[in-house]
Structures are given as C-alpha cells and as structure tokens.
Amino acid sequence: MDYPPSVIMRMLQTGIPNLEDKVLRSFSIWVCLTCEMCFARCPMSIDIPKMMDFLREKSINEKKANPKAKEIVAFHKSFLDSIKYTGRLYEIGLFVDYKARTLKILDDLALAPKMMKRGKLNLIPEMIKDRSGIASIFRKSNKKNKN
C-alpha cells in the first residue's frame, strides 16, 4: 500500500480536495482485500472495507485508477460484470472477460482442464431467479455514483 488505511481515512477527513484526489489515485485502494481486520480493530468502528469499495468505484468513474492497478481493475470489472449478468460468479465468463481485458490470453490456461475435472468450472452459468433485482441494484448504484 502506498498509504496505510489509517492515513487514507485521515486524508479524507481533512476534506482537502487535493488529498481526496491522491486517495483516488492511490494503489492502496486496489490492494485492500476486504479482509475486515481494520474494521474489527477500529476504535471508531469505521467500516474501512466499505469505504475502500466506494473509493474504488469513484476512482474508476473519475478515471483516476492507479496505472499500477490495471490488472486488478480489469479483474474488478470482470467480477462485477459476472454478478451483474448472472447474479452469481460465473468463473468461465470471468476468466474470458478478464483475459480479453488484459490480453493475457495464455496465462493460467493450463489450470483450466484441472479445474474442470474437479468440477470447479461450469460451462453453463447458473443464473439467479431475480436477475431484474440485481440489474436494479446496479442501476441504483450507478446513479448514486454519478451524483
């Protein structure tokens, strides 16, 4: 991380636009694993993982994502697209989408047959029943992010 989570929170707390810009351009927001360790220990009960999620979306919307995080951003978008269209994680769709975004077509390809053999990759995506509900969540979230 270029800034630890506590420093990120302090930078945002100051309300100084230049510091918010630095946060949105930081690498830290992309390497947060949402493990919630900081949240569990925060004496002020700040939901830092949720803040990180918000900052990642804002960073993408404002086209400020750190160039070092290019592949993480690609994975983030592929993951969200999978959820958006199926309501679940569709691994093959995620894999193909991520490869198309990063052009790393051959990386990890050797793992695919092993994963298929173990039943970890389904050819047909499982869809949830209420896909319109998911679409509505994404619409509302996009609308909020634009305001």
Ligand code: SF4
């Ligand atoms: S959620 Fe985990 S990885 Fe993310 S900032 Fe907190 S402690 Fe670090």
